[in-house]
Amino acid sequence: xxxxxxxxxxxxxxxxxxxxxxxxxxxxxxxxxxxxxxxxxxxxxxxxxxxxxxxxxxxxxxxxxxxxxxxxxxxxxxxxxxxxxxxxxxxxxxxxxxxxxxxxxxxxxxxxxxxxxxxxxxxxxxxxxxxxxxxxxxxxxxxxxxxxxxxxxxxxxxxxxxxxxxxxxxxxxxxxxxxxxxxxxxxxxxxxxxxxxxxxxxxxxxxxxxxxxxxxxxxxxxxxxxxxxxx
Amino acid sequence: xxxxxxxxxxxxxxxxxxxxxxxxxxxxxxxxxxxxxxxxxxxxxxxxxxxxxxxxxxxxxxxxxxxxxxxxxxxxxxxxxxxxxxxxxxxxxxxxxxxxxxxxxxx
Numbered sequence: 001x002x003x004x005x006x007x008x009x010x011x012x013x014x015x016x017x018x019x020x021x022x023x024x025x026x027x028x029x030x031x032x033x034x035x036x037x038x039x040x041x042x043x044x045x046x047x048x049x050x051x052x053x054x055x056x057x058x059x060x061x062x063x064x065x066x067x068x069x070x071x072x073x074x075x076x077x078x079x080x081x082x083x084x085x086x087x088x089x090x091x092x093x094x095x096x097x098x099x100x101x102x103x104x105x106x107x108x109x110x111x112x113x114x115x116x117x118x119x120x121x122x123x124x125x126x127x128x129x130x131x132x133x134x135x136x137x138x139x140x141x142x143x144x145x146x147x148x149x150x151x152x153x154x155x156x157x158x159x160x161x162x163x164x165x166x167x168x169x170x171x172x173x174x175x176x177x178x179x180x181x182x183x184x185x186x187x188x189x190x191x192x193x194x195x196x197x198x199x200x201x202x203x204x205x206x207x208x209x210x211x212x213x214x215x216x217x218x219x220x221x222x223x224x225x226x227x228x229x230x231x
Numbered sequence: 232x233x234x235x236x237x238x239x240x241x242x243x244x245x246x247x248x249x250x251x252x253x254x255x256x257x258x259x260x261x262x263x264x265x266x267x268x269x270x271x272x273x274x275x276x277x278x279x280x281x282x283x284x285x286x287x288x289x290x291x292x293x294x295x296x297x298x299x300x301x302x303x304x305x306x307x308x309x310x311x312x313x314x315x316x317x318x319x320x321x322x323x324x325x326x327x328x329x330x331x332x333x334x335x336x337x338x
Contacts, residue, residue, distance in 0.1 A: 040330075044326075044334060047322075055313070061247055077250070078246055081249035084249060084251075086252050088235070089233045090282045090283065091232065091234070108233075109252065131247060134247075135248055135250050138247075138251070139253070142311050153304065153306055153309070156325050156329040160328065163329065
């Protein structure tokens with residue numbers, strides 16, 4: 001790139017402006033990256049906690065449904081599962097963390113009372129109720145996990161993007177600009193030196209010419225003088 | 232906009248969630264997973280009414296590379312995997328790539 005710029009003072013000023021802007025941008029992006037990583041660390045702790053809860057509850061729910069299957073038979077459990085009338089719904093709103101839009105998921109109709117589930121109370125046993133309840137708890141935690149993990153994914157994407165920008169500025173754009181600046185400065189200095197040298201040469205030549213002129217005029221005067229003396 | 236939760240997996244896996252009221256589910260029996268799981272997941276990802284997709288972590292191994300990558304990085308709907316421990320769902324890899332260190336290393 002350094003060889004592509006024309007070594008003019010105007011270009012030098014433009015490059016200096018770009019360097020200033022890029023350095024400022026680099027600092028800001030670096031701060032943004034650090035801030036995002038700090039926010040991410042907070043979410044990571046939360047996510048690990050939620051993840052552990054999800055796994056615990058999944059195991060508990062599995063135990064409950066296995067028990068229900070063993071006691072009631074697979075058909076009864078599936079029958080009850082097909083009879084559900086209320087379905088859990090989620091609505092997501094967004095929250096802004098340092099320019100990253102992360103969702104806030106609200107859930108409704110996850111936890112249901114016994115009579116809201118839709119399968120008959122008489123035809124089924126408490127084992128199925130327990131399994132349904134365990135899965136309802138699990139769903140609540142899954143929704144929380146989804147919220148936290150989406151936030152993590154989005155923040156990671158943003159961190160990666162910011163990091164790429166910081167690195168591009170630090171290792172590509174700024175070094176290129178610095179080398180262009182140096183190239184132009186050196187070229188300009190060289191031109192200045194050439195100019196001074198040229199001036200000196202011209203001055204010397206002019207002086208030489210002037211000296212030569214003086215000499216010739218002196219000689220002329222000298223040769224003219226006797227003539228005037230003759231008059 | 233209200234969305235729903237989708238579950239993909241073997242009938243044993245989905246039954247429990249159906250007990251909790253989930254009605255968007257794809258039953259893929261174990262022996263058909265290599266052939267059918269990709270389509271089931273893609274269908275669920277394209278469904279705009281699904282906000283969260285729940286799968287078992289082991290089932291991700293049956294997916295083809297592109298579908299797995301799509302589902303792991305998808306934000307809308309977001310994938311939640313069960314049974315894979317804290318480092319599940321491709322997050323660990325993403326963290327390693329973005330931050331540079333493995334923050335989910337188990338002590």
